[in-house]
Amino acid sequence: MPERNVTRTLSVETPSMPGNLGKVATAIGTVGGDIGDITTKQIGPFSTIRDITVHCENEEQLQQVIQAIESLGNGIYVRAVSDDVLHAHIGGKIHMTKRMDIRSLADLRRIYTPGVANVCQLIQKEPEKARFYTSIGNTVAIVTDGTAILGLGNIGALAGMPVMEGKAALFDHFAGISGVPILLDTSDPDEVVRTIKHIASGFGGILLEDIGSPHCFEIEERLVEELDIPVMHDDQHGTAVVTLAAAINACKNAGVDLQSAVVGQIGLGAAGLAICRMFLAYGIKQVYGVDRRMEAMQRLEAYGGMALSSIEELMQKCDIVIATTGVPGLIKPEMIRQGQVVLALSNPKPEIEPEEAMKAGAVYAADGRSVNNVLGFPGIFRGALNAHAKKISHPMLVAAAEAIAACTKEGELTPHPLDMRVHQAVARAVEEVALLEMQEREIQ
Numbered sequence: 001m002p003e004r005n006v007t008r009t010l011s012v013e014t015p016s017m018p019g020n021l022g023k024v025a026t027a028i029g030t031v032g033g034d035i036g037d038i039t040t041k042q043i044g045p046f047s048t049i050r051d052i053t054v055h056c057e058n059e060e061q062l063q064q065v066i067q068a069i070e071s072l073g074n075g076i077y078v079r080a081v082s083d084d085v086l087h088a089h090i091g092g093k094i095h096m097t098k099r100m101d102i103r104s105l106a107d108l109r110r111i112y113t114p115g116v117a118n119v120c121q122l123i124q125k126e127p128e129k130a131r132f133y134t135s136i137g138n139t140v141a142i143v144t145d146g147t148a149i150l151g152l153g154n155i156g157a158l159a160g161m162p163v164m165e166g167k168a169a170l171f172d173h174f175a176g177i178s179g180v181p182i183l184l185d186t187s188d189p190d191e192v193v194r195t196i197k198h199i200a201s202g203f204g205g206i207l208l209e210d211i212g213s214p215h216c217f218e219i220e221e222r223l224v225e226e227l228d229i230p231v232m233h234d235d236q237h238g239t240a241v242v243t244l245a246a247a248i249n250a251c252k253n254a255g256v257d258l259q260s261a262v263v264g265q266i267g268l269g270a271a272g273l274a275i276c277r278m279f280l281a282y283g284i285k286q287v288y289g290v291d292r293r294m295e296a297m298q299r300l301e302a303y304g305g306m307a308l309s310s311i312e313e314l315m316q317k318c319d320i321v322i323a324t325t326g327v328p329g330l331i332k333p334e335m336i337r338q339g340q341v342v343l344a345l346s347n348p349k350p351e352i353e354p355e356e357a358m359k360a361g362a363v364y365a366a367d368g369r370s371v372n373n374v375l376g377f378p379g380i381f382r383g384a385l386n387a388h389a390k391k392i393s394h395p396m397l398v399a400a401a402e403a404i405a406a407c408t409k410e411g412e413l414t415p416h417p418l419d420m421r422v423h424q425a426v427a428r429a430v431e432e433v434a435l436l437e438m439q440e441r442e443i444q
């Protein structure tokens with residue numbers, strides 16, 4: 001099945017006569033369009049209007065679909081073409097809402113002045129009570145500087161807002177956490193760290209999102225060190241957790257020992273380097289990497305990985321290949337080695353389509369839609385917030401990866417992202433490890 005990146009809803013008018021819908025459907029299929037939903041909007045004595053959702057490989061094919069319908073003639077034509085994805089974004093995807101009714105003046109005085117003043121003074125005297133009497137303990141800032149929005153590059157924080165709103169929607173849905181997008185107009189580590197520290201008291205945690213490398217490393221390290229709430233760069237550790245889960249399952253399914261597998265990472269930016277560090281810390285001995293930037297390769301070597309000089313060499317050498325470069329089509333089918341596991345994780349388009357990799361001989365192949373950090377970050381923060389953890393430690397991340405792996409159906413690499421049990425299992429596993437770590441620290 002070819003990749004279908006363009007989805008549009010066509011408003012199609014036909015004379016109200018049996019057979020016309022069939023003609024339209026055949027016209028769409030003849031040029032390769034794939035029909036999704038069909039909704040009848042209006043049936044009149046003379047004409048019928050239907051919304052037909054069509055998935056196409058590209059814009060060119062969409063135009064062919066429209067032409068094919070129009071060329072049917074006899075009163076059949078396309079009235080309008082609309083973009084459902086764009087439509088779904090009108091007004092944004094999130095909204096902050098109240099948690100109680102405001103029906104009477106008594107309600108008003110209880111939740112607002114004068115009642116609220118007492119609560120303020122209580123928190124002034126005992127700041128730790130803010131976690132109990134405000135939403136802070138359940139609110140996470142989703143912070144971006146817009147420098148690595150998906151694989152679209154440095155498009156700015158404002159253009160990245162739809163992604164941040166998406167992450168906030170996922171936080172709410174999968175973990176009941178309020179995510180608040182924060183857009184920064186600076187990438188300077190000093191300024192980013194200073195800004196986040198100035199706003200941190202209003203949040204129970206900080207999720208750094210789509211902040212490019214190498215400045216993301218310094219920003220995260222400093223914030224983890226200087227703040228006493230969980231801070232995690234999703235593109236680094238959220239991705240590493242889910243990739244480790246996929247690798248655990250790939251090896252289990254193939255009857256291979258993960259620790260002795262040869263792993264290759266193409267692209268050693270935020271996601272790629274964190275994946276290598278996670279794999280090395282998990283005990284995998286041979287982790288190779290390539291990047292077009294020398295300093296990224298040096299960073300890999302500093303963590304115990306091995307740099308290679310070309311993608312071709314890496315593809316020859318490795319049993320499991322992971323790519324996070326943001327470059328669609330970077331892996332050519334002829335580079336695939338028989339029996340390889342290929343995880344091409346760049347969004348919105350992978351380095352190679354999974355179907356193409358499988359056709360070329362891969363034993364397992366996945367892209368960034370199925371191996372996606374959505375499986376990790378909601379549960380990781382839920383667990384950390386539940387435990388009142390001050391940091392997200394490596395063992396907490398490993399526990400998350402193992403929980404994701406354990407929730408996966410036999411023969412697959414990752415679980416279904418909409419399966420609530422996965423997010424609950426991740427939260428439980430992370431909370432347990434966090435509480436254990438806190439107990440151990442108290443004993444010492």
Ligand SMILES: NC(=O)c1ccc[n+]([C@@H]2O[C@H](COP(=O)([O-])OP(=O)(O)OC[C@H]3O[C@@H](n4cnc5c(N)ncnc54)[C@H](O)[C@@H]3O)[C@@H](O)[C@H]2O)c1
Nearest residue numbers: 150151213267269270271291292325326346347368372373
């Ligand atoms: N599936 C997921 O959950 C997930 C999570 C995070 C990131 N990603 C994807 O990974 C990609 C990278 O994200 P990032 O945050 O790591 O960005 P980044 O900018 O930090 O890293 C990209 C790295 O790829 C390298 N690179 C680019 N082109 C290359 C080439 N031709 N050959 C070798 N190296 C090359 C760059 O030098 C850089 O080091 C994006 O497309 C993003 O969508 C996916």
Ligand SMILES: O=C(O)C[C@H](O)C(=O)O
Nearest residue numbers: 150151210235347372373
């Ligand atoms: O946003 C996603 O879908 C995953 C990831 O955070 C990315 O940047 O690609």
Ligand SMILES: [Mg+2]
Nearest residue numbers: 150209210235
């Ligand atoms: Mg991201």
